[in-house]
Amino acid sequence: MTKRLRTERREAARDLAKLAQTRAKLAALERGGAADRPIEVASASIAEPHAANLECAACGAHAQRVDEHVAVTVSPDGREPARRLRVVRLRCSRCGTRRDVFFRVGTVLPS
Numbered sequence: 001m002t003k004r005l006r007t008e009r010r011e012a013a014r015d016l017a018k019l020a021q022t023r024a025k026l027a028a029l030e031r032g033g034a035a036d037r038p039i040e041v042a043s044a045s046i047a048e049p050h051a052a053n054l055e056c057a058a059c060g061a062h063a064q065r066v067d068e069h070v071a072v073t074v075s076p077d078g079r080e081p082a083r084r085l086r087v088v089r090l091r092c093s094r095c096g097t098r099r100d101v102f103f104r105v106g107t108v109l110p111s
């Protein structure tokens with residue numbers, strides 16, 4: 001009985017960890033989850049509040065803290081021109097999961 005309970009707990013913990021991983025993967029596929037699919041914003045000042053408003057990719061809590069807000073230049077595959085992006089690094093104040101959200105300020109089309 002006790003042994004079975006322990007096994008079930010262990011399995012439940014494993015399922016939870018798996019679920020958190022799956023959610024993180026899904027979040028990475030969403031707009032803003034990677035450098036090649038940034039969220040378009042009109043101005044840099046919008047990026048931070050927008051990111052802070054997202055829910056945690058792992059536990060679903062609305063408790064994101066902004067750790068850092070940096071400007072980066074990425075060149076996704078060498079063919080496209082380099083892009084200037086903003087990355088807002090979040091940390092969930094409930095479960096501690098970190099997440100990077102990518103933004104592009106304005107829309108600059110290559111001429």
Ligand SMILES: [Zn+2]
Nearest residue numbers: 056059092095
């Ligand atoms: Zn969380």
